Amino acid sequence: MEIALLGPLGARIGQSSVVPSAAKPRKVLALLGLDCGRPVSVSVLVDELWGDRPPRSAEATLHTYVKQLRRLIAHALDSDVPSWSVPEVAPLPAQAVGPRDVLRRVPGGYLLDVPAASTDAARFERLATAGRHALEAGMVAEGCALLVRALRLWRGPVLADVEPGFVLRSEVLRLDELRMAAFEERFDAELRLGRHRAVLGELASLASRFPLHETLHAQLILALHRCGRSWQALETFRTLHRTLVDEMGLEPSPRLQELHAAVLRGDPALESGGTSLPRPLAAR
Template sequence: MRFGVLGPLELWNAEGRLVRVPEVKVRTLLAALLVHHGEVVPAGRLIDDLWGESGYTVRPASSLQAKVSQLRRALDGAEPGARSLVAHQPPGYSLEVPADALDSGRFRDLVTRARQAGNPAEKAALLTEGLALWRGTAFADFADQPFARTAAAALEEERLVAVEEYAEARLELGEHSALVGELTVWIERFPLREGLRAVHMRALYRAGRPSEALDSYTDLRRRLDEELGLRPGPVLDALQQAVLRHDPALAARAHAEGPAR
């Protein structure tokens, strides 16, 4: 059984068939167990997650047990014996599956392997594979729920760091021209992200577009001032000065630009 949280919640059996989990509360229960993967989630917390502090049913413990039973039936119907994945352990329940059964676990493994890679080509390939697992916003259908908000935000931060590391690897490979367009899309989504801006500016500079690199810095500075009352950090300031003086350290490495990945 495999579970997907890097986007809308999804579930696949061993044959790769999408498994339907009926009823919103049952899907919420599965999402809450996945948020706390590897932990026993107290029954009281699960009741809060499903019904809210002011929305209890008359018999909340019995209602929770009914939803657990429904989830177990859905799992068992997709893969015989899978009902045992939802384990009762005082004071609550846990989902007992290995980390690589979650797309988030596989993503983290690929990122770790990329950071241990011996060359930028291997690093870029591993990060490409990891980022391809994303189907949208983490826990997309529960991102506005209090129980999922922190976990979703943490995964999104990991994703953005991986994108920045992927871009750095592509720059080392000399793929700056192809990279500019990809990073522009990310910056449109996260315009205040300084790490993205830095690699975007360097890609533009190496692609022979220094004025656009400076424009990117100016846009960030304006947005930070208008939206947060802040200014770019010292790394971005130093990069802007390096672009202005055409610092040789910004030049591409001495090899041909490779194909876009």
């Protein structure tokens, strides 16, 4: 079974989708998919579906949604022809011969009994963690490549076609933060490798989407300066400065102001391979 969470919700066995069309069963599948291999309690599922105002029939209705999912799983199992497009995704265990083996009732809740590696979210976290460890070990090119692979798994916002409740919303925020951290680390590595021209367009696009994000702007400023476009680097700083003051009443961080001053004076330290704030500047 393959489950896609980093974008529109997807779940399939072989070539057959098991994603229901109705909104609440989709939420149940999304929550179970995020916790593949781990039980999800009935109370958590009820909180996600109805918040703090569940109907009296909440548990019975939840079981109806589970039965709908099992019917989709049964149909997919009946028509399954092994065709695994992602090498890391393991097929269903040999003992999973029916829908109740895949979506199990366990004490206090339900469990989607498929490997965690069946989800793109789990693969993203594994690759991003490996990339971070490689960078920490000084293997910059290897770490950068792993982070690029991790980020390529994203097809859009987390669960883009599922309206999250309280429980899903917290997980969406967590994955979004992990994605942003991976972007920062990947661009940091690209700049250390001297690939400022290759990432300039992507950096500009992300900085536009996140107009208050200082790290992305610092990386964009450095990339522009290294590409011989210092005037644009300075304009990027001025735009960020205005946005921070107008919307937040804040000045840019000392780290960013130091980078701005270094661009103004044409500090040679900016030309060497380094991060969004070269270490020689940070040490002064």
